[in-house]
Amino acid sequence: MELWELSAYELSARIRNGELRAKDLVFSVLQRIREMEPLIHAYISLDEEGALRKAEEVDARVARGEKVGALAGVPVAVKDNICIKGGRTTCASKILENFVSPYDATVIEKLKAADVVLLGKTNLDEFAMGSSTENSYFGPTRNPHDQERVPGGSSGGSAAALAAGEAVLALGSDTGGSIRQPASFCGVVGLKPTYGRVSRYGLVAFASSLDQIGPMARNVRDTALLLKVISGYDPKDSTSAPVDVPDFTGVLDEGIEGIRIGLPREYFAEGLDDEVRERVMEAVDLLEGEGAEIVEVSLPHTKYAIATYYIIAPAEASSNLARYDGVKYGFRAEGEDLYQMYCNTRGQGFGEEVKRRIMLGTYTLSAGYYEAYYLKALKVRTLIKQDFDEAFKTCDLLATPTSPTVAFRLGEKVADPLTMYLSDVYTVSVNLAGLPGISVPCGSSDGLPVGLQLIGRPFDEETLLRVAYVVEGSLKGRSEP
């Protein structure tokens, strides 16, 4: 096995006890990146120099017998909508093409404290708006399982980097499925934490009430490790929750005897690909075989989720993206007066999908429409939350497909935004309700990965990881440390 193929928990253990040099690991991953990037295009920018410097620092400290962080020397890719001080943070947009952040996101401070090696910034749909990573100013990322297909989105760069061996761990962000859907398409694990579990400070906002940063990895244990490092209350984020951070890896081996898993009827209805349904049901059977109790539940307001999401998210986005006006930083197009400068800057600086959503959001927040759209959407959002509360009275977590299909072809849905939006049908409710969700691979269809989504109670990521770990172990067989 090459070093770049190994898991984070194994690599960090070996680095910390001096068995493996972090620098050799970084070399191995950088070499892999050089081979794969021309095919995949997972990254927008790479920081080879910084990565090597950090690896050397870790090696030196290990050699001196000093204490190093929990993920010392592990190469991590970061979605390019998370700010790293001194480096470019583009959000895959022309408008921020040359924007250099003057500060670190809170998750980056935490990663630095854990002594990870930051490799670079991964591709995404512009401002995280999209489900295929095709809406990137820097061009699309390709799915390592089939380069004619999309990696999903918007954290497609992070998912593809993991699947291609171009990173050991990655950070994504999830507003309506942007971690889970690409994880599913690329056959990796992606977790969207409970809203408030991870600080949003330094995550370039798309839809503030829905956005969460989350861990992505090639296995469940690595996902748990990374989640532990980035979680926790942050006084810089008023919406972060003052709750304790458990040791997410501690529960992995506890098994799932007696856990009640709910299958929401509405998530297995029309529009779901047959093979995807089969893989998911096989995984459910397998969980039952491991001692879980399977119950059927209903989330009756599911049919309104996409509409609700596409009112709330663009409304917040239209406001969050108002700051990109050419005045203070980023791209500026000249104009004969201030008004023309604004129009030209935003007209040329944003891509089609971003403009579409800004217009949608501006419309629904306008005087005379606010009550009919935004306010109503907030009310439906409450109903969707209540659906979940009700369901969790009879089960401990829910199991669903992550996406109705496997990875689709590049260009297949670009011309039809509505079909594209529907690929989020199983994921958006989780964001609307602020719940944790994970996508874990559960087999494949025609060689393309299928993802199982598990949805949990607020702040109960432990149960999700525990169940995902069983799925992973049963399907892959496990080579434990």
Next chain:
Amino acid sequence: MEYEAVIGLEVHVQLLTESKMFCGCSAKFGAEPNTQACPVCLGFPGVLPVLNRKAVEFAIRMALAVEGEVQPFCVFARKSYFYPDLPKGYQISQYELPLCIGGYIEIETDGGKKRVGITRIHLEEDAGKLVHEEAYVEAGTSLFDGNRCGVPLLEIVSEPDIRNPKEAHDYLVRLRQLVMYLGICDGNMEEGSIRCDANVSVRPKGSKELGTKTEVKNMNSFRNVQRALEAEISRQIRVLEAGGKIEQETLLWDPEREVVEPMRSKEFAHDYRYFPDPDLVPLYIENEWIEKVRSELPELPWRRKERFVAELGLPEYDSEVLTSERETADYFEDVVASGVPPKAASNWVMGEVLRVLKEERVGMDAFRKRIGPDRLAELIKLVQAGTVSGSIAKKVFEEMRTDPSSPKEIVEKKGLAQISDEVELSRIVDDVLSEHPQEVERYRAGKVQLLGFFVGQVMKKTRGKANPKLVNRLIREKLG
């Protein structure tokens, strides 16, 4: 036809918090441009606001002081518009659920006391400042100063209860006095600490219906408010008298030319698209917090004034002057607390103390450090004990402005103690009388006004140190 105006005021008060409303930057006025700014207040990608609880406390103080209703929970909303001084493209303000609803401020009118209702009080952040320097303007460029971005403001919206520019002026004076009393604003109009916009309409006197209103902006002093309102009211009356119609519009006051002029339409035709800011959780204000703030509230100026009249027996006028600023009233009360009769203390504070403040253009805080209330009290007590006369005391007071010694020491040092020794004064009076035989004769012939002349002569001989009461008595006895 006789008209009356209907005026409502929107006043922005800059809060005196150490730091800004949503970040840790200093909120102090006057620093070098862009030295008090950070990614948060400059609206960089990815930043989040964190509410300054001190600003909330200040807002609660104001709400309680005007007897408004502090809302158990309120929400911050984004007000969207594009302007280069607004880094995020929206201002964090409050809209549907403000911090306080209701309340009033009382003013004095010719017809007696009048309550101007408060519609609402809410918190919001300030925008930055565009600097138009000549060299840059020529190049088609303006400069941006982010120091003011995110400085906390309190917006106080009045009911349309104001009927003329004088009332508007008096309302603002009261409001300024109040925010300074509460310690939540420095009251400095030139630095923009208090800003005022007005909604104005006119209607035939006696009519109950409201006319079409205009909004008048850019009135940056109390005098300007009064003049701008006068100008706008007469403009509206002129239009109506000529059979015209008032357009609903926003007008700018031009203080140089003393006219109101319409703003260009593009600058105000906004749909602000308010919606709750998802970066900030709703603000819950528990009763305990409100009660704590209430218990720490200073006595309000009008209450204090009433107390000075009722309990200290001061005239209305004295009470008004002494309570106009909290520091003055505090100083006065400290003097009284040191054992000086209120009226004597009032005379000294209103007379000498306020004169010095004005002369030296210093604040009460600075003055208090030089002549503390206890030191002034000691001086006044010397007068009361007859150690020095009133006029000598003023001399001692002058010395005290630069000499930190106690009044008693100054009196001794300068030999200013009053001569109350009857034997000694009797001798001096005898001298004076014998030196002025003609005046003595005229006095005895009935020209009793000459008493003052003799007293003056005695004072001259004693360099003002003679006890005037005693001198009076002695002269009367000797001539009687």
